Amino acid sequence: LHADDSVIDLLCKEGFSQTQGARPLRRAAERLLTVPLSLRILLANIPEKGEVHVRAVEGKLEIDIREPGTCDEAEEEFEAPVGDAEVSAS
Secondary structure (H helix, E strand, O other): OOOOOHHHHHHHHOOOEOOOOOOHHHHHHHHHHHHEEEEEEEEEEEEOOOOOEEEEEOOOOEEEEOOOOOOOOHOOOOOOOEOOOOOOOO
16 A cells, blocks of 8 residues: 555544544544445456555545556556545446
8 A cells, every 4th residue: 555645644634633532533544545445446357466556635535556566656647536436446
């Protein structure tokens, strides 16, 4: 799993409350990352040993699953925003 700093920032923002501290962090991680990633794995044709790249854009996480060794930081093309968005099986 490759996540840029924007992912950590979003999880910290969504997973913290003034009254509960960081208690909501697990629910935020499940809602924004774990559930959407699980759906992508179940519904999409994932390459064996695929690399998962995550970044935050406009308050949502974008997940891109790539063939191993095809990571090029200059050409980060993410497929679909996740979180509250739809998951495609493409």
